[in-house]
Amino acid sequence: MTTRRLVLTRSAAIVGAASTGLLLPQIVRAQSGKVRVGFMLPYTGTYAQLGVAIENGVRMAIDEKGGKLGGREIEWFKVDDESEPSKGVENANKLVQRDKVDVIIGTVHSGVQMGIQKVARDSGVLSLIPNAGVLAATGALCAPNVFRTSFTNSQPTLALGKAMVDRGHKKAVWITWNYSAGAEAFAGFKESYTKAGGTIVKELAVPFPSVEFQALLTEIASIKPDAVACFFAGGGAAKFIRDYAAAGLKGKIPLYGSGFLTEGVLDAAGPAADGIVTTMHYSDSLDTPRNKQFRTAYASQFKMQPDVYAVQGYDTGLLLTMGAAAVKGDLNNKKALYAAMEGATIDSPRGKWKMSKSHNPIQDMYLRVVENKENKVIGVAAKALADSGAGCKMG
Ligand code: BEZ
Secondary structure (H helix, E strand, C coil): CCCCCEECCHHHHHHHHHHHCCCCCCCEECCCCCEEEEEEECCCCCCHHHHHHHHHHHHHHHHHCCCCECCECEEEEEEECCCCHHHHHHHHHHHHHHCCCCEEECCCCHHHHHHHHHHHHHHCCEEEECCCCCHHHHCCCCCCCEEECCCCCHHHHHCHHHHHHHCCCCEEEEEEECCHHHHHHHHHHHHHHHHCCCEEEEEEEECCCCCCCHHHHHHHHHHCCCEEEEECCHHHHHHHHHHHHHCCCCCCCCEEEEHHHHCCCHHHHHHHHCCCEEEECCCCCCCCHHHHHHHHHHHHHHCCCCCHHHHHHHHHHHHHHHHHHHCCCCCCCHHHHHHHHHHCEECCCCCCEEECCCCCEEEEEEEEEEECCEEEEEEEEEEEECCCCCCCCCC
16 A cells, blocks of 8 residues: 555645746645655757756765655656657656656756746745756746755856956857857846957857757858857767868857756867856866765766766755755745755855855866866856845745
8 A cells, every 4th residue: 555645735735826927726736755856957969968967966965865855765756758859748747646646846948947837836836946946936937845956057158258358359140059058048148248348249049958059050151250159068069170171260259158068068079168268056076075975975886987967966966955854854844944055055066155135056167177187276256146036025
């Protein structure tokens, strides 16, 4: 006989309606037996590697804290979201309605995140975002049960524009994938670059997840800007870096990006990546005991080097263990759970950070350059950067 059941109470419905603005009954899970934790991540497609790194990081953090949540054992569930926005709601409901998870950890792609956000707001299930930077999740559609441990899409690029102008590049072309993450990364870049005196001479885009860059690289060569700035990630980023060099642009037109461009892809990109400058809330080379200890432990456990996605997963695991410990495993004690998570200081490999009011990390942005398959820190591009949280009302 199962010890798990759904309990729909009138008071829970009222709490939920107040918190999300919707008059829908909220799900309250019985708090005995195992905590049910669901991963909704891409395990196939251009972001597959990112999903694996996030899951590794989450599991590693929880294992380091004894492998339990607030004293309770864990039962794991997994859904491959394929980075497919049209299946976002359906996939999130596989975890929430079918598997009856207590917490959903996902995802990578901003468009898919919007599906999770809807399900999280409607059900009240705890939602931890280990990557997707879509602003609405901690902006207009923020919710008390949604916490992000990564970034908003404009955070890295808000730190990029001034760094490029400071390095003498006043005319830039922007290129990205044509979806919300690219558009929001561009918004951050535009704000910081134009404010610092730069001019964006052309915006270019390819549909997600296309890697047909050739025509646009030919166009860049003919425009001859001072520099190129971009948002790409995962397998597509490695291909973009290689194609950029193959098109003869490397060494002629400096390539910049939000740091996802060079995360987890340096083996695949090879020497074509050398010299690329990016802004990011993490760097392999952060010279702190915390980062070194994390990197050694991760490499020894997973036989691969960690990247920013592994760090974000790790921090998600830390946040969850801290929240669960504060309520002794009773994740239904939502007020105390959310308060603990809001007040937590995450002792991350990226440096210690806390949540903003809208539940997004307040964090430093590092300026990095690729050298010999490593993202080396060359400065701090922005200190304690918070997202705007525009339109967020927690209720
Ligand atoms: C996003 O879709 O939000 C995203 C995907 C990969 C890296 C960074 C952001």
